[in-house]
Every structure is written in C-alpha cells, then in structure tokens.
Amino acid sequence: MAKRYDIVIVGAGPAGLAAAEAALAQGARVAWLDAQSAAGGQVWRKDIRYGWPRQAARVITEVVNHPHATWMPQTQVIAAEQNALLLQNEREGWRITYGSLILATGARELLLPFPGWTLPGITGAGGLQALVKQGWPLDGRRVVIAGSGPLLLAAAVTAKRHGAHVLGIYEQASDAAVHGFARKLWRWPGKALQAAVLRSQLAGIPYHCGSIVTRALGEHALERIEIDGPHGTQRIECDQLAIGYGLVPNVELAQMLGCAMKQEGAHPCVDVDTSQRTSVTNIYAAGELCGIGGRDCAWLEGRIAGLVAAGADIDASLLRQQRHARTFAAALREHFKLDPYIHDLAQPDTLICRCEDVPLQALKDYDDARSAKLATRCGMGACQGRICGTALAELGLFPRSGQRPPLFPARLASLGELASSSETEGSFS
Amino acid sequence: MKSYDLIIVGAGIIGTACADYASQQGLRVAIVEPGPIGGGATAAAMGHLVAMDDDPAELALANYSLGLWEDFTQVAQIEYNRCGTLWVASSDAEYAHIPEKIARLAAVGVQAELIDGEQLYRLEPALQRGLAGGMHVAREAVVYPPGMARHLLDRARARGALLYSQRVTAITQQGVQLDDQTSLAGSVLVATGCALPELLPQLPMRARKGHLVITDRYPGLIHHQLLELGYADSAHGDADSSVAFNVQPRPTGQILIGSSREYGSETSQVSMPMIQRMLERTFRYLPALRQLDALRIWTGFRPVSADGLPYLGRVPEHTNVWVAAGHEGLGITTSLGSARLVIDQWLGRAAAIDARPYDPARAVACV
Ligand SMILES: Cc1cc2nc3c(=O)[nH]c(=O)nc-3n(C[C@H](O)[C@H](O)[C@H](O)COP(=O)(O)OP(=O)(O)OC[C@H]3O[C@@H](n4cnc5c(N)ncnc54)[C@H](O)[C@@H]3O)c2cc1C
Ligand SMILES: Cc1cc2nc3c(=O)[nH]c(=O)nc-3n(C[C@H](O)[C@H](O)[C@H](O)COP(=O)(O)OP(=O)(O)OC[C@H]3O[C@@H](n4cnc5c(N)ncnc54)[C@H](O)[C@@H]3O)c2cc1C
Numbered sequence: 001m002a003k004r005y006d007i008v009i010v011g012a013g014p015a016g017l018a019a020a021e022a023a024l025a026q027g028a029r030v031a032w033l034d035a036q037s038a039a040g041g042q043v044w045r046k047d048i049r050y051g052w053p054r055q056a057a058r059v060i061t062e063v064v065n066h067p068h069a070t071w072m073p074q075t076q077v078i079a080a081e082q083n084a085l086l087l088q089n090e091r092e093g094w095r096i097t098y099g100s101l102i103l104a105t106g107a108r109e110l111l112l113p114f115p116g117w118t119l120p121g122i123t124g125a126g127g128l129q130a131l132v133k134q135g136w137p138l139d140g141r142r143v144v145i146a147g148s149g150p151l152l153l154a155a156a157v158t159a160k161r162h163g164a165h166v167l168g169i170y171e172q173a174s175d176a177a178v179h180g181f182a183r184k185l186w187r188w189p190g191k192a193l194q195a196a197v198l199r200s201q202l203a204g205i206p207y208h209c210g211s212i213v214t215r216a217l218g219e220h221a222l223e224r225i226e227i228d229g230p231h232g233t234q235r236i237e238c239d240q241l242a243i244g245y246g247l248v249p250n251v252e253l254a255q256m257l258g259c260a261m262k263q264e265g266a267h268p269c270v271d272v273d274t275s276q277r278t279s280v281t282n283i284y285a286a287g288e289l290c291g292i293g294g295r296d297c298a299w300l301e302g303r304i305a306g307l308v309a310a311g312a313d314i315d316a317s318l319l320r321q322q323r324h325a326r327t328f329a330a331a332l333r334e335h336f337k338l339d340p341y342i343h344d345l346a347q348p349d350t351l352i353c354r355c356e357d358v359p360l361q362a363l364k365d366y367d368d369a370r371s372a373k374l375a376t377r378c379g380m381g382a383c384q385g386r387i388c389g390t391a392l393a394e395l396g397l398f399p400r401s402g403q404r405p406p407l408f409p410a411r412l413a414s415l416g417e418l419a420s421s422s423e424t425e426g427s428f429s
Numbered sequence: 430m431k432s433y434d435l436i437i438v439g440a441g442i443i444g445t446a447c448a449d450y451a452s453q454q455g456l457r458v459a460i461v462e463p464g465p466i467g468g469g470a471t472a473a474a475m476g477h478l479v480a481m482d483d484d485p486a487e488l489a490l491a492n493y494s495l496g497l498w499e500d501f502t503q504v505a506q507i508e509y510n511r512c513g514t515l516w517v518a519s520s521d522a523e524y525a526h527i528p529e530k531i532a533r534l535a536a537v538g539v540q541a542e543l544i545d546g547e548q549l550y551r552l553e554p555a556l557q558r559g560l561a562g563g564m565h566v567a568r569e570a571v572v573y574p575p576g577m578a579r580h581l582l583d584r585a586r587a588r589g590a591l592l593y594s595q596r597v598t599a600i601t602q603q604g605v606q607l608d609d610q611t612s613l614a615g616s617v618l619v620a621t622g623c624a625l626p627e628l629l630p631q632l633p634m635r636a637r638k639g640h641l642v643i644t645d646r647y648p649g650l651i652h653h654q655l656l657e658l659g660y661a662d663s664a665h666g667d668a669d670s671s672v673a674f675n676v677q678p679r680p681t682g683q684i685l686i687g688s689s690r691e692y693g694s695e696t697s698q699v700s701m702p703m704i705q706r707m708l709e710r711t712f713r714y715l716p717a718l719r720q721l722d723a724l725r726i727w728t729g730f731r732p733v734s735a736d737g738l739p740y741l742g743r744v745p746e747h748t749n750v751w752v753a754a755g756h757e758g759l760g761i762t763t764s765l766g767s768a769r770l771v772i773d774q775w776l777g778r779a780a781a782i783d784a785r786p787y788d789p790a791r792a793v794a795c796v
Contacts, residue, residue, distance in 0.1 A: 371468070
C-alpha cells in the first residue's frame with residue numbers, strides 16, 4: 001500500500017509553507033514536497049551566498065524539522081490517480097495517498113517571443129534571479145532587466161547584489177500607469193515598505209517606463225538589444241538580458257485532478273471558494289495558482305487552506321486580510337497591463353516553440369492549438385506547451401490545448417513500476 | 430442545394446484517402462469534418478505500416494495497400510521511414526512458428542526472413558538477452574498518420590474537392606444535412622470511424638481503447654519497429670484488456686511505446702494501471718528503456734467492426750450510401766487500398782482484390 005498522510009501539500013513557496021505551518025499547529029501529519037532542493041518557492045528561494053530571507057528562514061526551519069512533517073525536496077508530482085499522487089525524485093518513483101490535498105504550485109514567468117529572444121544570454125527576469133541565487137556568476141557582466149511588473153525590481157536587486165553591472169530596468173507600462181500604481185501603494189503599507197526598500201537598494205540603476213525590448217542581436221550569443229521607448233529607439237550593448245512579462249498560474253496539476261478553472265485574462269487559474277476549496281472534495285488551492293496575487297496573498301491563502309484542511313476554524317480577520325491582499329493584485333494587473341504592441345513583436349521567422357523549433361509563420365494556417373500541434377509539432381516537446389502554449393494564448397492566437405500525464409518529463413521506470421516494486425507499507429494518520 | 434458526386438463524411442486517414450482517390454478519378458467531391466484533419470483515431474495511431482498474416486482477407490488488403498504507400502515515400506510531412514519490422518520470439522515455441530508465418534507472407538509477395546538469436550542482437554543490441562530470435566520484414570515502414578491525412582486532403586482540394594468544417598447530423602434522401610442546417614446533395618460515403626453508429630446504427634462498431642507513451646529524444650537506441658510475436662494474440666483476441674510489446678523509433682529520435690487494447694472504457698482519460706502493465710511488458714524486452722524520460726501519454730480508440738474487418742462498400746437497403754470504416758488497429762496501413770476498393774465499386778469497376786469479405790451486408794445480416 002502507498003503511504004498515506006492527513007494532508008499533502010504540493011509546493012513549498014509562501015502558500016505551501018503557511019499551509020504546512022497552520023496544519024501542523026493543528027496536530028495534523030503533513031507531507032509537503034517541492035521540485036526544488038530547498039523550500040522557499042520563487043520569492044524565498046534560498047541564495048547560496050546569502051541563505052533565505054530572514055523572515056522566511058525561521059518558518060522554513062521550523063516546518064522542515066517538525067516531528068509531524070515529512071519534507072520531500074526535489075520531488076515532482078508526475079501524475080495523479082484517485083486520491084493518490086505519483087511522485088518522482090532523482091532516484092525513484094512512488095505513490096502516496098492523502099486525506100486532503102493542498103495545491104500551492106505557484107506561477108511561472110510569462111515569456112513572450114520577439115526577434116532574437118532565443119539567443120544564449122537571455123533569460124526570464126525571475127529566471128535570472130533563480131540562476132544567480134543558485135550560484136551562476138554575474139560578476140561584472142552588463143545586465144539589462146526588462147519586461148513588466150515589480151518582479152523586475154527584485155531581479156535587479158539580486159543581480160546587483162551578486163556583482164552584476166545592471167545597466168537599467170525597462171518597464172513596458174507607461175510612466176503614468178506606474179506612478180498611478182505608486183500613488184495607491186499606501187493602501188498596502190507592507191508593499192509600500194517593500195517597494196521603498198527595493199528602491200533604496202537600486203540606487204543608481206535607472207528605471208525607464210514605457211520601454212519595450214523589440215529585438216535582441218548577437219552572432220552566437222547576446223551582444224545588444226533594441227529598445228523602443230518614449231524617446232525613440234535606442235541600442236544597448238549588454239551581456240545578459242533578463243526579460244519577463246509577469247506571471248502565469250501553474251494550474252496543470254489542478255487541471256489533471258479535475259479542479260474547475262476560471263479565466264484570468266488569457267490564462268486559466270483555479271476557482272476556489274473563500275475557504276480555498278476547489279471544486280473537487282478535499283482538494284484546496286492557495287496562492288498564485290488561484291490568480292496572481294503576490295507573496296502576502298499567497299501566505300494568507302496558504303494559512304486559510306492549512307487551517308480548513310486540518311478542520312480548524314478561520315477567523316474573519318484572516319479572510320479580511322486575504323481579500324485586501326487580492327485587491328492589491330487587481331491594482332497590479334490594472335497598472336501593469338501589457339501594451340498590445342508587445343503582442344506584435346514576433347516576426348514570421350521568430351521561433352515560438354523552442355522545444356521543436358517552430359516559427360510563427362508555420363502556425364498561421366491553423367485556428368486551434370490542436371491542429372497546429374498535429375501539423376507543426378508546436379507544443380509536442382519537453383515542456384509540452386508550457387512556454388509556447390502560454391505565449392500563444394497571451395498573443396491571442398489560440399488557447400493552450402489539454403494537458404496529459406506526465407506533468408513533467410518522467411522516467412519510464414517511475415511510471416511503470418508504481419504498482420509493484422516501489423510501494424511502501426505504512427498506515428499513518 | 431450544392432450537389433456533388435460524392436460527399437465523404439469524416440477526414441481521418443480513411444476519409445481523406447477516399448477523397449484523394451475519388452478526386453483523382455474525376456469525381457466532384459465534398460468532404461465534411463468538424464475537427465482537425467486526421468484528429469480522430471488517425472492522430473493517436475503509431476503509424477506502423479505492417480502486414481499481419483493471421484487473416485487472409487486482412488493480409489490481402491494490407492498487402493495491396495502497402496504497394497500503394499510506395500508513392501508516398503518522399504513527402505516530407507508524412508515522415509516515411511523504412512525502418513523495417515522486427516518480430517521478436519520470446520520462446521522456442523514462438524520461434525518454431527516463424528517459418529509458417531514467412532510462408533504465408535511469401536504467398537502474397539511480402540518478403541520476411543528468419544533471424545536467429547545472434548542476428549537479433551546485431552540488429553537490436555538493446556534487446557534483453559535470452560530471446561530465441563525473430564522475423565525481420567525489411568521493407569515495412571513507419572509514417573506520421575495525421576501528416577498523411579493532411580497531404581491526401583491537400584491533393585484532393587487541389588483537384589477541386591471542397592472541405593466543409595461542419596458535422597453531418599443526418600443522412601437524407603438526397604445526401605446529408607450539416608449542423609448549420611445546410612444540406613448537400615449527392616452519394617454519401619461515411620468514413621467516421623468509431624462514430625459510425627451515429628449515422629448508420631445498423632452497422633455494429635465498438636471502440637477499442639489504446640494507450641501510447643512517447644519519450645524524449647534518444648537517437649540510435651533502437652532501429653526497427655519492434656513487436657513480440659505474441660502481439661497478434663493481443664490484437665486479435667477478444668479479451669477485455671490486453672497489452673503487448675510494441676515499440677517504435679520515431680524519425681525525431683523519440684521512442685513511441687505501445688500497445689494496450691481495452692473494451693469498455695469510454696473516456697480518453699489515461700489509466701495509470703494500464704500504463705504500468707504496458708511498461709512492465711516493455712521492460713521485459715527492452716530493459717534499457719527504464720531510465721528514459723517520457724514526455725506524454727495519450728489514448729485513442731480503434732474502430733472495431735462486428736468481425737474485425739472493415740466495412741467497405743454500399744450500405745444494404747440504401748442506393749446511395751456507402752461506408753468505409755472499422756479498420757481497428759490497421760487503418761493507417763490499409764487506408765489506401767480501402768479507398769480504392771470502395772471508390773472502384775462506386776464507379777462500377779472491378780476492384781483489384783476480392784471485395785466480398787468487406788461487404789457491409791455481412792454485418793447487417795447478422796444483427
Ligand atoms: C506518430 C505520432 C507521434 C507523436 N509524437 C508526439 C510527441 O512527440 N509529443 C507529443 O506531445 N505528442 C505527440 N503525439 C501526440 C499528438 O500530438 C496528440 O497528442 C495525439 O493526437 C493524441 O493526444 P491527446 O489525446 O493527448 O490529445 P490532444 O491532441 O491534446 O487533444 C485531445 C483533447 O483531449 C483533451 N484531454 C486532455 N487530457 C485529457 C484527459 N485526461 N481526459 C480527457 N480528455 C483530455 C484535450 O483537452 C484535447 O482537447 C504524436 C502522435 C503521433 C501519431
Ligand atoms: C493507439 C492506436 C494505435 C494505432 N496504431 C496503428 C498502427 O501502427 N498502424 C495502423 O495501420 N493503424 C493503427 N491504428 C489504427 C488506425 O489509427 C485507425 O484504424 C484509423 O486511424 C481509422 O481511421 P478513420 O479515418 O476510420 O477514423 P478517424 O481517424 O477516427 O476519423 C474519423 C473522422 O470522422 C469524423 N467524424 C465523426 N463523426 C462525424 C460526423 N457526424 N460528421 C463529420 N465528421 C465526423 C471525426 O471527427 C474523425 O476525424 C492505431 C489506432 C490506435 C487507437
């Protein structure tokens with residue numbers, strides 16, 4: 001028989017962490033897992049030089065060491081069955097079952113195609129941050145940060161802290177939009193403080209609004225970029241471009257489990273009630289996969305989900321705080337809305353599907369993702385459309401086509417041996 | 430009302446093959462398909478072009494079709510790859526039956542050779558040790574079925590065939606009615622695979638689900654379409670569910686892993702227990718596959734007629750309604766011959782092979 005836990009939490013970012021802390025405090029036996037080797041998720045990713053942010057370090061250590069917690073790092077959910085998850089780590093595959101399941105799978109960056117975007121030296125903004133925190137050297141390299149949203153500031157701080165020469169931050173939203181947003185920040189004092197701290201750490205790095213990277217150039221790797229801004233086009237020589245257009249909820253596992261979705265812009269997110277319940281009994285969702293809401297929102301929702309899943313009551317003030325945090329997300333979306341010009345940057349020969357080398361022009365004769373996939377292989381590769389399918393949805397070409405197992409590339413041995421050899425005895429809960 | 434010589438319902442590999450040949454013969458053709466071209470069973474198939482010797486009629490149709498496939502070896506989007514088929518014997522008993530199989534294949538002109546254990550490992554070093562040997566059919570190939578369906582449709586359209594992206598809701602006295610209420614007049618050829626009973630309930634059709642797994646790219650690991658000789662027992666048996674070792678090298682370097690057969694499962698949901706059974710079977714023959722990464726698992730439904738042979742011909746008690754459906758697990762292979770058989774009969778010509786075993790009347794009679 002597969003091992004059973006009262007509560008299984010997928011994802012160890014703020015939402016998963018808060019859920020684990022809350023459920024453990026109620027006496028539940030909790031298993032939580034994450035594909036990364038350390039807990040913290042995207043915002044609290046462990047930095048090999050500087051460790052975890054102080055506020056996160058305490059909770060993470062507490063939860064990881066809790067006697068009722070089973071922490072499974074570097075573990076992916078590769079498929080789901082009735083009340084069971086198929087897991088895989090570096091060595092083996094196995095199955096676990098649960099009383100309740102809390103999904104806290106977060107979000108990924110929205111990467112959009114433009115000429116040259118596949119050159120070596122170009123990453124997402126969050127992508128660069130992750131690489132650097134894992135020890136990728138940036139010392140003395142000329143870095144441009146571009147795209148949209150507050151993530152750009154955080155990426156710039158990390159890059160600077162690791163010795164990069166950050167040439168500038170190029171935000172696509174207009175000056176008016178960004179200032180309008182800043183004027184509203186007082187309503188979320190925590191955010192205002194965070195912004196002020198980031199701003200001070202960024203002293204000396206110019207921040208340009210209304211600026212869009214239209215092209216990246218270089219022979220074998222990135223050498224320079226072209227930027228359209230309020231003062232016309234400029235060229236910038238650089239070694240590294242970190243460009244991200246915001247975040248997209250990671251809903252694939254929730255979809256596979258049959259949870260109802262709702263649409264947020266061009267992308268689906270999980271539909272939950274005020275207790276973070278999904279449409280499927282005993283499955284909860286918290287944080288970015290319920291719609292991009294940011295760190296505070298994720299924490300609050302994780303806490304709600306953890307309490308409810310463990311059978312505890314939630315007090316009204318927690319719900320109030322969560323609603324307030326969600327309004328921040330709405331303001332963020334409104335002010336950092338993407339300029340439609342960005343949707344038109346890709347040229348006929350710009351690659352859309354990087355796994356299978358499919359350029360935009362190959363897709364023009366099709367009006368749904370499935371026909372395009374069958375004819376061009378777009379979305380058939382290792383990422384199964386996570387990047388290109390999401391980009392095509394954002395560009396308004398067609399919505400992403402359906403997900404199938406495995407959720408991530410999975411060893412055949414993990415998929416094939418679950419029923420027999422890898423099963424573990426156990427009767428917990 | 431728009432009028433055609435022939436209205437083909439369904440643009441899977443069978444409907445598109447019919448459209449191609451009919452338009453080549455000068456017929457004015459309409460083809461009706463609400464979904465992606467080749468998006469049904471055709472998009473789920475392995476695309477192995479193979480002659481199976483178990484049933485004489487099936488072998489005749491396959492052999493006829495394999496000859497016709499030779500005209501399509503150079504079209505890029507079909508990805509024709511003559512990798513050959515290697516049937517693997519897991520026991521001396523299986524090995525002992527190979528000469529009979531070779532004789533049956535030779536009788537219709539398919540060249541196959543007996544392979545001993547040593548030759549087997551020279552051809553496929555990754556196979557598990559201890560296998561008795563096998564049978565090598567060198568001229569067989571694998572293709573990309575939805576690419577073929579699109580190619581056939583494009584050729585038909587270039588000759589004037591018209592595609593209607595609607596669903597046929599009813600067969601009428603004059604022709605068909607579409608779901609946008611328009612009607613088309615003409616002879617009707619139903620090629621809707623598993624959906625056949627919706628339009629022709631008098632022809633029994635069951636859906637037999639199959640699972641496939643595709644891996645990441647591992648070029649050079651295997652070289653031939655590999656099947657266990659026991660495959661035919663799985664394919665032709667009537668068990669509720671069965672699995673067989675059936676693995677294919679794709680031109681991309683990916684490995685496509687089959688095959689399962691299952692009645693009674695109606696949703697396209699992937700069944701992990703079925704995947705486990707299928708992979709266990711696979712690892713027995715190819716243990717090296719354990720460490721490879723799978724990218725996607727999908728399912729498809731094979732259209733199975735009352736007796737396992739396709740219905741090809743006029744529908745009894747209709748003067749103007751024809752059928753081409755029920756090819757089970759061989760419809761990619763037998764598509765081109767099936768199209769000729771039906772269209773030649775429509776034209777009043779003698780078919781190139783005996784058409785009687787496929788006559789739909791046999792099934793109508795027995796319900
Ligand atoms: C020779 C060959 C090689 C192929 N190689 C690859 C490859 O390398 N990579 C690859 O990704 N695909 C590959 N395919 C598969 C192909 O792209 C399609 O995926 C295939 O047509 C069937 O897949 P699907 O059922 O997943 O359906 P899709 O093409 O995704 O469409 C079927 C529909 O089913 C829905 N669906 C998804 N999940 C479920 C579910 N759990 N239950 C019910 N419905 C669901 C989807 O929303 C979708 O609309 C290959 C196909 C062939 C024939
Ligand atoms: C897992 C699997 C593996 C296989 N492997 C192989 C192989 O290796 N070699 C081989 O030879 N064969 C193989 N097959 C068999 C082969 O795929 C089928 O026999 C063949 O594709 C059947 O083609 P079809 O055109 O009859 O059906 P389909 O491809 O299903 O086409 C029927 C079409 O009709 C359309 N339709 C349905 N109702 C209507 C309506 N009312 N109006 C208009 N259109 C309609 C559908 O949308 C569909 O596109 C495999 C099958 C499966 C499932």
